[in-house]
Amino acid sequence: MRVLLKVCSLAAALTSVTLLAQGNPDLQAKVAALDAATKAAQSAGDNAWMLVSSALVLMMTGPGLALFYGGLVRRKNVLGTMMQSFVLMAVVTVLWALVGYSLAFGGSSPFLGDLHFALLRNVGSAPNADYAATIPQQTFMVYQLMFAIITPALISGAFAERMKFSAMLLFTVLWSLFVYFPMAHMVWGKGGLLNAFGGGRIPCFDFAGGTVVHITSGVSALVCALYLGKRVGYPAMPIKPHSLVLSFIGACLLWVGWFGFNAGSALAASGLATSAFVATHFGAAAAALGWIAAEWIHNGRPSVLGGISGAVAGLVAITPASGFVQPFPAMLIGLLAGLVCYFMVVAIKPKLGYDDSLDAFGVHGCGGTLGAILTGVFATCLVNDGLKDATGKVLPLGLIDGKAGQVVNQLIGVGISWGIAIVGTLIILKICDLTVGVRVTREQEVEGLDLSMHGEEGYIFES
Amino acid sequence: MKKIEAIIQPFKLDEVKDALMAIGIDGMTITDVRGHGRQKGHKEVYRGQEYNVDLLAKVKLELVVPSSRAEEVVNALSNAARTGKIGDGKIFIFDVAETIRIRNDDRGESAL
Numbered sequence: 001m002r003v004l005l006k007v008c009s010l011a012a013a014l015t016s017v018t019l020l021a022q023g024n025p026d027l028q029a030k031v032a033a034l035d036a037a038t039k040a041a042q043s044a045g046d047n048a049w050m051l052v053s054s055a056l057v058l059m060m061t062g063p064g065l066a067l068f069y070g071g072l073v074r075r076k077n078v079l080g081t082m083m084q085s086f087v088l089m090a091v092v093t094v095l096w097a098l099v100g101y102s103l104a105f106g107g108s109s110p111f112l113g114d115l116h117f118a119l120l121r122n123v124g125s126a127p128n129a130d131y132a133a134t135i136p137q138q139t140f141m142v143y144q145l146m147f148a149i150i151t152p153a154l155i156s157g158a159f160a161e162r163m164k165f166s167a168m169l170l171f172t173v174l175w176s177l178f179v180y181f182p183m184a185h186m187v188w189g190k191g192g193l194l195n196a197f198g199g200g201r202i203p204c205f206d207f208a209g210g211t212v213v214h215i216t217s218g219v220s221a222l223v224c225a226l227y228l229g230k231r232v233g234y235p236a237m238p239i240k241p242h243s244l245v246l247s248f249i250g251a252c253l254l255w256v257g258w259f260g261f262n263a264g265s266a267l268a269a270s271g272l273a274t275s276a277f278v279a280t281h282f283g284a285a286a287a288a289l290g291w292i293a294a295e296w297i298h299n300g301r302p303s304v305l306g307g308i309s310g311a312v313a314g315l316v317a318i319t320p321a322s323g324f325v326q327p328f329p330a331m332l333i334g335l336l337a338g339l340v341c342y343f344m345v346v347a348i349k350p351k352l353g354y355d356d357s358l359d360a361f362g363v364h365g366c367g368g369t370l371g372a373i374l375t376g377v378f379a380t381c382l383v384n385d386g387l388k389d390a391t392g393k394v395l396p397l398g399l400i401d402g403k404a405g406q407v408v409n410q411l412i413g414v415g416i417s418w419g420i421a422i423v424g425t426l427i428i429l430k431i432c433d434l435t436v437g438v439r440v441t442r443e444q445e446v447e448g449l450d451l452s453m454h455g456e457e458g459y460i461f462e463s
Numbered sequence: 464m465k466k467i468e469a470i471i472q473p474f475k476l477d478e479v480k481d482a483l484m485a486i487g488i489d490g491m492t493i494t495d496v497r498g499h500g501r502q503k504g505h506k507e508v509y510r511g512q513e514y515n516v517d518l519l520a521k522v523k524l525e526l527v528v529p530s531s532r533a534e535e536v537v538n539a540l541s542n543a544a545r546t547g548k549i550g551d552g553k554i555f556i557f558d559v560a561e562t563i564r565i566r567n568d569d570r571g572e573s574a575l
Contacts, residue, residue: 238514240507305509346511359510 039134043127046134049269050143056260057146061153062086064257067250068312069157072358075242076448077161078458084156084168091169092149095176100148101141103181105131108191110201112182117141130190130198132267143264144184151180151213157358158221159228159438161239162445165453167438171428179216179424183417187212194413197386204413205379205397205406207276208265210320210372211417218365219421221356227429228438230355232445239357244305251308255284258315262322275383276322280315283322283334287314290338298346306342313341313363317371324379324397333374337367369414376410464559464572465533469524470498470552471544476522482543483526488536490575491526502550521552527559529572 066085073081092100099118105128107114117123125136132140152172159168186192187206194211196203206212231239241247262280266273291310296302317337318330325333345362356362379398381387387395396403432438439445444452451457471479476493483491497518504517528536537554545551564574 235512238516239512240514241509299508299511301508303508309510350511 043134046132046268046270047136047139049273050132050135050139050264050267053260053264054139054143054146056257057143057150057264058089060254060257060261061146061150062089064250064253065150065153067246068254068308069160069247069250069358071243071246071248071250072157072241073160074239074448075459076450076457078242078246078450079456080165080449080453081156081160083165083454084160084163085153087169088149088153088172091172092152092176093145095173096141096145096148100176100181101144103177104144104148104184105141105189108189108199109185110191110193111186113185113189134268140267143267144188147209147213147261148176148180148184151209151217152176154214154217154360154364155221155224157360157364158225158356160357161449162228162231162357162439163224164437164440165449166436167432170436171432171438174428174431175220175425178428179220179420180212183212183216183420186416187413194416196409202409202412203387203406204372204409205324205375206320206372206413207323207375208262208319210317210368210375211413214316214319214364214368215372215414215417216421218361218363218368219418220425221360222354222365223422223425224429225354225356225361227426227433231357232442234355235350241305248304248308251312255311255315258284258319262319265323272323272384275326278327279322279325279330280318282327283318283330283337284311284314286331286334287311287317287338287341290314290335291342292338294339294342295346298342309345309359309363310338310342313337313367316364316367317374319368320372321375321378324375324384326378326380326383329378329400333371333378336374337370340370341366369418372414372417373407373410376407379406464527464562464575465530466525466527466557466559467533467536467540468555468557469540469544470496470521470554471524472546472551473520473522475544475546475551476524479524479540479543482539483536486535486539488526488528488532488539491524494523494525496521496523500550500553519550527562527575529575 062085066082069085070078070082097120099115101120101123102115102117103113105113106116120141123137123141125138127133127135128137128140152175155175156168187194187204189195190198192198192200194200194202194204194206196205204211233239258280259277263273263277266276288307288311291306291313292302295306314334314337317333321330321333341363344366345359349356349359349362375398377399380401381394381397384397385394387397389395398406429438440449440452498521499517499519502519504515504519507514507516524540526536533556537556541554561570562572562574563570
């Protein structure tokens, strides 16, 4: 921060020196060199943070989510479940290079990008000033890729233990193309319908992916759970997590990786990144306590699974708000997420009777929706002064800034992401069902995905 | 020769082993097993989903001793394994027809 301040004052000094230097070629050259050095210094700082953030977000999928989900399933499905996260690190990466990045961030139409960046043409070390003026566009591209990887991986929590591997691959490719890329463009792409900072017609705040990542994945997860039906034996037979130790490690990796997800979304090593980092951490902490307290009161015992589930719910809910809210509102959002997601998963899900195996909807769908709406309540220009009018005056953001209409915009954004997720996922599931079939046979399900899909076992104690 | 098979609480295993060592019994086979008799199971809750676990973790000891020592071994074993509460386990005694040491074909009690 101190270095940044020095760089800034240096830049200001340079401007006045530039005026003096006019007419003196020697001094002019020196000023130009200093100017270039200043820009290079800022770019180096921002790029270093964004590369670290990219790596942190990838760590959320593998090993974070793979361990979290892998521990929650039965022993016979541990590898199959981990593979559903891991393989996306490969599949979505290739898709991203071919057309994904371009469809999300090319062009400036309201709904979908164009093919300007297809095959990663025009994506090099020069910055793309539409998105991040101080880092190479390749850094921005690879950072956004990590989001495209984890989003479909989150859905796998709903169809865990019963979806065919081939169907899951086809589903993910189609889902990325027809749900994720359009949604990412609408919210974050230049000219996107919901992009508050890029000329969208319905300005909706989503700092790091409450709508784009968590609502789309969580709601699609609910559709998947309803379409595929219950697992054999659910809920009469005990279907217990086989290793909460793995889930615990996974959840803690998610918590750490989330700093890259949210603070990295500042796209610079800036004060805003720090603010998002702090909000993220405080939100997660309050949510973990909220879930633990609810469970302790309601059920008599505070569980480890409850603690880590609460933390994840809080991280989900604070995601859209992280770059807009102060620490105490962040804690309030987290606390509410912990309580709401607890009652969704523990009280409401059993009444509705669907089998969302690992609660992808209960945590990501509910937490994401709650967070997206509360962002409209607690967003403040004291944290984020990115929205300015033509004269450069900083504009109010959310309800607490006195702009009640923002909550309505957030609700529209939530509605659009629910709609795209429901319709898109239903059509894609139908296509997968008619071509490769979505569900494994009863025999394969009883045998477990590790053996029936992959021909191996997770734990072999006798060798 | 008698085969003594005992199902005991896992946390009593070390005490039982020490008690048997103390009377000169140093050969036994131990297996982790699950089961229940009259002892009730316990309840586990995962994200609100309740499960009654009625098969509990136990340890099974198997040892073969000369018939003359069977009573002494059973006493030592049951004294060491007893807490006085439901769930302490059971001891079963079987007649053994023959014992053969694989290394050198010794037979009978000298093979024990």
